[in-house]
Amino acid sequence: MSITYKDAAGIEGMRTAGRLAAEVLDHLTPFIKPGITTREIDQLAAEYMKKQGTLSATLGYQPAGYPPYPASLCTSVNNVVCHGIPNEKPLKKGDIVNVDVTVIKDGWYGDTSRMFLVGEASIAAKRLVQITYEAMWHGIVQVKPGVRLGDIGWQIQKFAESNGFSVVREFCGHGIGRNFHEEPQVLHYGKPGTLEELKPGMTFTIEPMINAGRREVKEFGNDGWTIVTKDHSLSAQWEHTVLVTDTGYEVLTLSAGSPPPPAFVNK
Numbered sequence: 001m002s003i004t005y006k007d008a009a010g011i012e013g014m015r016t017a018g019r020l021a022a023e024v025l026d027h028l029t030p031f032i033k034p035g036i037t038t039r040e041i042d043q044l045a046a047e048y049m050k051k052q053g054t055l056s057a058t059l060g061y062q063p064a065g066y067p068p069y070p071a072s073l074c075t076s077v078n079n080v081v082c083h084g085i086p087n088e089k090p091l092k093k094g095d096i097v098n099v100d101v102t103v104i105k106d107g108w109y110g111d112t113s114r115m116f117l118v119g120e121a122s123i124a125a126k127r128l129v130q131i132t133y134e135a136m137w138h139g140i141v142q143v144k145p146g147v148r149l150g151d152i153g154w155q156i157q158k159f160a161e162s163n164g165f166s167v168v169r170e171f172c173g174h175g176i177g178r179n180f181h182e183e184p185q186v187l188h189y190g191k192p193g194t195l196e197e198l199k200p201g202m203t204f205t206i207e208p209m210i211n212a213g214r215r216e217v218k219e220f221g222n223d224g225w226t227i228v229t230k231d232h233s234l235s236a237q238w239e240h241t242v243l244v245t246d247t248g249y250e251v252l253t254l255s256a257g258s259p260p261p262p263a264f265v266n267k
């Protein structure tokens with residue numbers, strides 16, 4: 001498969017799918033409190049997607065070598081890096097959780113995730129979540145025609161590492177469109193001036209996974225999906241789907257409840 005460039009109709013489709021994915025997160029936000037289980041969050045999301053007229057892209061998703069993913073979203077708590085499967089364990093005060101939603105609307109995919117602090121979080125956890133949010137945006141603001149993917153990765157890596165954190169290497173952002181995962185891969189580390197050149201009409205995600213400790217990860221248990229930090233340190237992730245425009249970028253996964261961009265983003 002190769003990179004797909006979206007025309008005006010494709011961009012409209014991606015805008016709608018992106019907003020709807022973000023609105024699932026808006027809907028879930030007030031429920032993410034101590035005591036709720038991630039399975040209940042998944043159930044709430046499934047009901048809401050039905051009302052929206054979207055389909056979950058994760059439910060039954062089965063890339064080569066994986067078992068079918070069993071839920072309508074991913075919930076990755078504390079040391080879980082990504083692909084956490086909703087379960088019966090209640091969230092507790094001080095947990096941090098990533099909720100990652102991908103919906104399909106009229107064949108177009110929108111993919112976005114946010115971090116949530118469950119009740120009060122420690123200073124260290126809040127700092128990891130905030131720095132990871134800013135790391136994602138340091139990548140987003142690079143996006144414009146002529147820039148290369150290595151420039152995005154480098155900006156994210158430089159920012160995360162200068163704050164004492166590490167960047168997960170095994171998972172990356174991805175092209176997205178009429179498929180969940182398309183070319184190109186969007187690494188969250190790299191070298192300036194390398195890799196694919198951005199062109200108008202490209203749509204891809206930027207979704208850095210940043211660890212408080214070492215960058216290494218491992219599979220957890222035997223569900224075939226859950227990824228944790230090898231050193232058990234906390235991990236955070238944020239994700240937006242973006243469009244390369246003629247002059248810069250458009251974030252496709254914004255909604256009324258999206259957290260505002262950091263102050264360094266002037267747009």
Ligand code: MF3
Pocket residue numbers: 058059061069073074083100101102111205207225239
């Ligand atoms: N939404 C994830 C991403 O950002 C992929 C989740 S695949 C799943 O690419 F099967 F684990 F849900």
Ligand code: CO
Pocket residue numbers: 100101102111112113207239
């Ligand atoms: Co996602």
Ligand code: CO
Pocket residue numbers: 111173174205207239
């Ligand atoms: Co993604």
